[in-house]
Amino acid sequence: MSSSRRRGNLYLIVILLIALLSMHILQVLSFLGVSRTGTTQELRISRMKPFSLVLLSTFPSTSFSNPIKHSSPFSPAADWQPAGATWYGSRNGSGSDGGACGYGDLVGKPPFSSMVTAGNPNLFLSGKGCGACYRVKCTNNSMCSGKSVVVTITDECPGGPCLKETIHFDLSGLAFGSLAVPGKADQLMGVGVLAVDYTR
Known part of the structure:
Protein backbone atom coordinates (compact mmCIF):
# COMPACT_ATOMS: atom_id res chain seq x y z
CA MET A 1 0.00 0.00 0.00
CA SER A 63 -27.32 -0.04 43.04
CA PHE A 64 -28.22 3.69 43.03
CA SER A 65 -31.63 2.80 41.60
CA ASN A 66 -32.27 0.24 44.33
CA PRO A 67 -31.18 1.77 47.64
CA ILE A 68 -30.84 -0.65 50.53
CA LYS A 69 -33.36 -0.15 53.29
CA HIS A 70 -31.97 -0.77 56.74
CA SER A 71 -34.34 -1.93 59.44
CA SER A 72 -33.99 -1.77 63.16
CA PRO A 73 -34.64 -4.79 65.36
CA PHE A 74 -36.68 -2.56 67.65
CA SER A 75 -39.47 -0.12 66.99
CA PRO A 76 -38.57 3.57 66.68
CA ALA A 77 -39.11 5.90 69.61
CA ALA A 78 -42.44 7.06 68.14
CA ASP A 79 -43.85 3.56 68.70
CA TRP A 80 -43.35 3.55 72.48
CA GLN A 81 -46.72 3.14 74.16
CA PRO A 82 -47.77 3.80 77.77
CA ALA A 83 -48.50 0.98 80.19
CA GLY A 84 -48.47 0.15 83.88
CA ALA A 85 -46.08 -2.12 85.74
CA THR A 86 -45.93 -3.89 89.07
CA TRP A 87 -43.76 -6.74 90.29
CA TYR A 88 -44.29 -10.03 92.07
CA GLY A 89 -42.34 -12.86 93.65
CA SER A 90 -39.00 -12.28 95.36
CA ARG A 91 -37.10 -9.04 94.89
CA ASN A 92 -34.39 -10.62 92.75
CA GLY A 93 -36.38 -13.58 91.47
CA SER A 94 -38.33 -14.71 88.43
CA GLY A 95 -41.82 -13.94 89.69
CA SER A 96 -43.51 -17.33 89.86
CA ASP A 97 -41.81 -20.65 89.18
CA GLY A 98 -42.73 -21.05 85.55
CA GLY A 99 -46.13 -19.47 85.45
CA ALA A 100 -49.12 -20.04 83.20
CA CYS A 101 -47.00 -20.54 80.07
CA GLY A 102 -45.54 -23.78 81.47
CA TYR A 103 -41.84 -22.93 81.27
CA GLY A 104 -41.24 -24.27 84.77
CA ASP A 105 -37.86 -23.51 86.32
CA LEU A 106 -36.48 -22.54 82.90
CA VAL A 107 -37.52 -18.96 83.59
CA GLY A 108 -34.53 -18.62 85.90
CA LYS A 109 -32.07 -19.93 83.30
CA PRO A 110 -30.76 -18.53 80.00
CA PRO A 111 -32.12 -17.19 77.78
CA PHE A 112 -34.80 -15.95 80.21
CA SER A 113 -32.43 -15.38 83.14
CA SER A 114 -35.36 -14.19 85.32
CA MET A 115 -36.00 -11.21 83.01
CA VAL A 116 -39.62 -12.23 82.60
CA THR A 117 -43.08 -10.84 83.16
CA ALA A 118 -46.67 -11.82 83.59
CA GLY A 119 -48.99 -10.05 81.19
CA ASN A 120 -52.53 -8.90 81.62
CA PRO A 121 -55.13 -10.49 79.30
CA ASN A 122 -54.26 -8.11 76.45
CA LEU A 123 -50.66 -9.35 76.56
CA PHE A 124 -51.19 -12.97 77.56
CA LEU A 125 -53.86 -13.49 74.88
CA SER A 126 -55.10 -16.77 76.32
CA GLY A 127 -51.61 -18.23 76.01
CA LYS A 128 -50.87 -16.99 72.50
CA GLY A 129 -48.72 -14.22 73.97
CA CYS A 130 -46.36 -16.66 75.70
CA GLY A 131 -42.76 -16.11 74.64
CA ALA A 132 -43.37 -12.63 73.23
CA CYS A 133 -40.61 -10.18 74.05
CA TYR A 134 -41.13 -6.54 75.00
CA ARG A 135 -38.81 -3.66 75.71
CA VAL A 136 -39.90 -1.74 78.81
CA LYS A 137 -38.58 1.48 80.37
CA CYS A 138 -39.67 4.09 82.89
CA THR A 139 -38.86 7.79 82.71
CA ASN A 140 -41.49 9.50 84.87
CA ASN A 141 -39.82 8.86 88.21
CA SER A 142 -36.54 10.26 89.51
CA MET A 143 -35.52 6.73 90.52
CA CYS A 144 -35.91 5.44 86.96
CA SER A 145 -32.75 5.03 84.92
CA GLY A 146 -34.56 5.64 81.64
CA LYS A 147 -32.82 2.60 80.18
CA SER A 148 -35.01 -0.14 78.76
CA VAL A 149 -34.98 -3.82 79.64
CA VAL A 150 -36.19 -6.74 77.54
CA VAL A 151 -38.66 -9.09 79.18
CA THR A 152 -40.48 -12.20 77.98
CA ILE A 153 -44.11 -13.12 78.69
CA THR A 154 -44.05 -16.32 80.76
CA ASP A 155 -47.11 -15.88 82.98
CA GLU A 156 -50.54 -14.32 83.21
CA CYS A 157 -51.75 -11.59 85.54
CA PRO A 158 -55.54 -12.08 85.42
CA GLY A 159 -56.72 -9.70 88.11
CA GLY A 160 -55.99 -6.86 90.52
CA PRO A 161 -54.12 -3.85 89.09
CA CYS A 162 -53.48 -5.76 85.86
CA LEU A 163 -57.10 -5.22 84.83
CA LYS A 164 -57.13 -1.48 85.54
CA GLU A 165 -55.05 -0.63 82.48
CA THR A 166 -55.20 -1.63 78.84
CA ILE A 167 -51.64 -2.92 79.01
CA HIS A 168 -50.02 -4.00 82.24
CA PHE A 169 -46.79 -5.85 82.98
CA ASP A 170 -46.42 -7.71 86.27
CA LEU A 171 -42.64 -7.95 86.13
CA SER A 172 -40.35 -10.31 87.97
CA GLY A 173 -38.55 -8.66 90.88
CA LEU A 174 -35.28 -8.71 88.96
CA ALA A 175 -36.78 -7.08 85.87
CA PHE A 176 -38.58 -4.39 87.85
CA GLY A 177 -35.47 -3.54 89.87
CA SER A 178 -33.46 -3.29 86.64
CA LEU A 179 -35.48 -0.23 85.66
CA ALA A 180 -34.01 1.78 88.54
CA VAL A 181 -30.85 3.83 88.73
CA PRO A 182 -28.08 2.01 90.62
CA GLY A 183 -28.82 1.83 94.33
CA LYS A 184 -32.48 2.83 93.97
CA ALA A 185 -34.08 -0.51 93.11
CA ASP A 186 -35.57 -1.09 96.57
CA GLN A 187 -37.08 2.39 96.64
CA LEU A 188 -38.52 2.07 93.15
CA MET A 189 -40.08 -1.25 94.07
CA GLY A 190 -42.06 0.51 96.78
CA VAL A 191 -43.95 2.92 94.51
CA GLY A 192 -46.78 0.50 93.71
CA VAL A 193 -48.01 0.79 90.13
CA LEU A 194 -45.27 2.32 88.00
CA ALA A 195 -45.94 4.18 84.75
CA VAL A 196 -43.80 2.70 81.99
CA ASP A 197 -43.42 2.77 78.23
CA TYR A 198 -43.14 -0.37 76.12
CA THR A 199 -42.54 -1.53 72.58
CA ARG A 200 -42.03 -4.87 70.82
Whole structure:
Protein backbone atom coordinates (compact mmCIF):
# COMPACT_ATOMS: atom_id res chain seq x y z
CA MET A 1 0.00 0.00 0.00
CA SER A 2 1.42 3.39 -0.99
CA SER A 3 2.18 6.01 1.62
CA SER A 4 -0.37 8.40 0.10
CA ARG A 5 -3.14 5.80 0.43
CA ARG A 6 -2.19 5.07 4.04
CA ARG A 7 -2.24 8.81 4.72
CA GLY A 8 -5.69 9.05 3.17
CA ASN A 9 -6.99 6.22 5.40
CA LEU A 10 -5.50 7.92 8.44
CA TYR A 11 -7.26 11.18 7.53
CA LEU A 12 -10.54 9.29 7.16
CA ILE A 13 -10.17 7.71 10.61
CA VAL A 14 -9.41 11.10 12.17
CA ILE A 15 -12.47 12.63 10.50
CA LEU A 16 -14.67 9.81 11.78
CA LEU A 17 -13.33 10.24 15.31
CA ILE A 18 -13.97 13.98 15.19
CA ALA A 19 -17.50 13.35 13.93
CA LEU A 20 -18.20 10.87 16.75
CA LEU A 21 -16.79 13.28 19.33
CA SER A 22 -18.91 16.10 17.95
CA MET A 23 -22.03 13.93 18.16
CA HIS A 24 -21.24 13.06 21.75
CA ILE A 25 -20.73 16.73 22.64
CA LEU A 26 -24.07 17.62 21.01
CA GLN A 27 -25.81 14.88 23.00
CA VAL A 28 -24.34 16.21 26.24
CA LEU A 29 -25.36 19.77 25.40
CA SER A 30 -28.84 18.57 24.47
CA PHE A 31 -29.11 16.76 27.78
CA LEU A 32 -28.19 19.94 29.65
CA GLY A 33 -30.80 21.92 27.71
CA VAL A 34 -28.52 23.91 25.40
CA SER A 35 -30.20 25.72 22.47
CA ARG A 36 -29.10 27.93 19.56
CA THR A 37 -30.68 31.34 18.97
CA GLY A 38 -29.98 33.46 15.88
CA THR A 39 -26.50 33.26 14.44
CA THR A 40 -24.77 33.01 17.81
CA GLN A 41 -24.75 30.17 20.28
CA GLU A 42 -26.46 30.92 23.55
CA LEU A 43 -26.01 28.48 26.35
CA ARG A 44 -29.25 28.34 28.20
CA ILE A 45 -29.35 25.62 30.83
CA SER A 46 -32.91 25.13 31.92
CA ARG A 47 -34.02 22.81 34.65
CA MET A 48 -30.60 21.22 34.95
CA LYS A 49 -30.93 17.88 36.68
CA PRO A 50 -29.13 17.29 39.98
CA PHE A 51 -25.91 15.34 39.67
CA SER A 52 -27.47 12.38 41.48
CA LEU A 53 -30.17 12.13 38.79
CA VAL A 54 -27.50 12.29 36.10
CA LEU A 55 -25.85 9.30 37.70
CA LEU A 56 -29.15 7.43 37.87
CA SER A 57 -29.91 8.06 34.21
CA THR A 58 -26.38 7.17 33.19
CA PHE A 59 -26.14 3.99 35.25
CA PRO A 60 -29.71 2.68 35.58
CA SER A 61 -28.60 -0.83 36.48
CA THR A 62 -26.40 0.16 39.39
CA SER A 63 -27.32 -0.04 43.04
CA PHE A 64 -28.22 3.69 43.03
CA SER A 65 -31.63 2.80 41.60
CA ASN A 66 -32.27 0.24 44.33
CA PRO A 67 -31.18 1.77 47.64
CA ILE A 68 -30.84 -0.65 50.53
CA LYS A 69 -33.36 -0.15 53.29
CA HIS A 70 -31.97 -0.77 56.74
CA SER A 71 -34.34 -1.93 59.44
CA SER A 72 -33.99 -1.77 63.16
CA PRO A 73 -34.64 -4.79 65.36
CA PHE A 74 -36.68 -2.56 67.65
CA SER A 75 -39.47 -0.12 66.99
CA PRO A 76 -38.57 3.57 66.68
CA ALA A 77 -39.11 5.90 69.61
CA ALA A 78 -42.44 7.06 68.14
CA ASP A 79 -43.85 3.56 68.70
CA TRP A 80 -43.35 3.55 72.48
CA GLN A 81 -46.72 3.14 74.16
CA PRO A 82 -47.77 3.80 77.77
CA ALA A 83 -48.50 0.98 80.19
CA GLY A 84 -48.47 0.15 83.88
CA ALA A 85 -46.08 -2.12 85.74
CA THR A 86 -45.93 -3.89 89.07
CA TRP A 87 -43.76 -6.74 90.29
CA TYR A 88 -44.29 -10.03 92.07
CA GLY A 89 -42.34 -12.86 93.65
CA SER A 90 -39.00 -12.28 95.36
CA ARG A 91 -37.10 -9.04 94.89
CA ASN A 92 -34.39 -10.62 92.75
CA GLY A 93 -36.38 -13.58 91.47
CA SER A 94 -38.33 -14.71 88.43
CA GLY A 95 -41.82 -13.94 89.69
CA SER A 96 -43.51 -17.33 89.86
CA ASP A 97 -41.81 -20.65 89.18
CA GLY A 98 -42.73 -21.05 85.55
CA GLY A 99 -46.13 -19.47 85.45
CA ALA A 100 -49.12 -20.04 83.20
CA CYS A 101 -47.00 -20.54 80.07
CA GLY A 102 -45.54 -23.78 81.47
CA TYR A 103 -41.84 -22.93 81.27
CA GLY A 104 -41.24 -24.27 84.77
CA ASP A 105 -37.86 -23.51 86.32
CA LEU A 106 -36.48 -22.54 82.90
CA VAL A 107 -37.52 -18.96 83.59
CA GLY A 108 -34.53 -18.62 85.90
CA LYS A 109 -32.07 -19.93 83.30
CA PRO A 110 -30.76 -18.53 80.00
CA PRO A 111 -32.12 -17.19 77.78
CA PHE A 112 -34.80 -15.95 80.21
CA SER A 113 -32.43 -15.38 83.14
CA SER A 114 -35.36 -14.19 85.32
CA MET A 115 -36.00 -11.21 83.01
CA VAL A 116 -39.62 -12.23 82.60
CA THR A 117 -43.08 -10.84 83.16
CA ALA A 118 -46.67 -11.82 83.59
CA GLY A 119 -48.99 -10.05 81.19
CA ASN A 120 -52.53 -8.90 81.62
CA PRO A 121 -55.13 -10.49 79.30
CA ASN A 122 -54.26 -8.11 76.45
CA LEU A 123 -50.66 -9.35 76.56
CA PHE A 124 -51.19 -12.97 77.56
CA LEU A 125 -53.86 -13.49 74.88
CA SER A 126 -55.10 -16.77 76.32
CA GLY A 127 -51.61 -18.23 76.01
CA LYS A 128 -50.87 -16.99 72.50
CA GLY A 129 -48.72 -14.22 73.97
CA CYS A 130 -46.36 -16.66 75.70
CA GLY A 131 -42.76 -16.11 74.64
CA ALA A 132 -43.37 -12.63 73.23
CA CYS A 133 -40.61 -10.18 74.05
CA TYR A 134 -41.13 -6.54 75.00
CA ARG A 135 -38.81 -3.66 75.71
CA VAL A 136 -39.90 -1.74 78.81
CA LYS A 137 -38.58 1.48 80.37
CA CYS A 138 -39.67 4.09 82.89
CA THR A 139 -38.86 7.79 82.71
CA ASN A 140 -41.49 9.50 84.87
CA ASN A 141 -39.82 8.86 88.21
CA SER A 142 -36.54 10.26 89.51
CA MET A 143 -35.52 6.73 90.52
CA CYS A 144 -35.91 5.44 86.96
CA SER A 145 -32.75 5.03 84.92
CA GLY A 146 -34.56 5.64 81.64
CA LYS A 147 -32.82 2.60 80.18
CA SER A 148 -35.01 -0.14 78.76
CA VAL A 149 -34.98 -3.82 79.64
CA VAL A 150 -36.19 -6.74 77.54
CA VAL A 151 -38.66 -9.09 79.18
CA THR A 152 -40.48 -12.20 77.98
CA ILE A 153 -44.11 -13.12 78.69
CA THR A 154 -44.05 -16.32 80.76
CA ASP A 155 -47.11 -15.88 82.98
CA GLU A 156 -50.54 -14.32 83.21
CA CYS A 157 -51.75 -11.59 85.54
CA PRO A 158 -55.54 -12.08 85.42
CA GLY A 159 -56.72 -9.70 88.11
CA GLY A 160 -55.99 -6.86 90.52
CA PRO A 161 -54.12 -3.85 89.09
CA CYS A 162 -53.48 -5.76 85.86
CA LEU A 163 -57.10 -5.22 84.83
CA LYS A 164 -57.13 -1.48 85.54
CA GLU A 165 -55.05 -0.63 82.48
CA THR A 166 -55.20 -1.63 78.84
CA ILE A 167 -51.64 -2.92 79.01
CA HIS A 168 -50.02 -4.00 82.24
CA PHE A 169 -46.79 -5.85 82.98
CA ASP A 170 -46.42 -7.71 86.27
CA LEU A 171 -42.64 -7.95 86.13
CA SER A 172 -40.35 -10.31 87.97
CA GLY A 173 -38.55 -8.66 90.88
CA LEU A 174 -35.28 -8.71 88.96
CA ALA A 175 -36.78 -7.08 85.87
CA PHE A 176 -38.58 -4.39 87.85
CA GLY A 177 -35.47 -3.54 89.87
CA SER A 178 -33.46 -3.29 86.64
CA LEU A 179 -35.48 -0.23 85.66
CA ALA A 180 -34.01 1.78 88.54
CA VAL A 181 -30.85 3.83 88.73
CA PRO A 182 -28.08 2.01 90.62
CA GLY A 183 -28.82 1.83 94.33
CA LYS A 184 -32.48 2.83 93.97
CA ALA A 185 -34.08 -0.51 93.11
CA ASP A 186 -35.57 -1.09 96.57
CA GLN A 187 -37.08 2.39 96.64
CA LEU A 188 -38.52 2.07 93.15
CA MET A 189 -40.08 -1.25 94.07
CA GLY A 190 -42.06 0.51 96.78
CA VAL A 191 -43.95 2.92 94.51
CA GLY A 192 -46.78 0.50 93.71
CA VAL A 193 -48.01 0.79 90.13
CA LEU A 194 -45.27 2.32 88.00
CA ALA A 195 -45.94 4.18 84.75
CA VAL A 196 -43.80 2.70 81.99
CA ASP A 197 -43.42 2.77 78.23
CA TYR A 198 -43.14 -0.37 76.12
CA THR A 199 -42.54 -1.53 72.58
CA ARG A 200 -42.03 -4.87 70.82
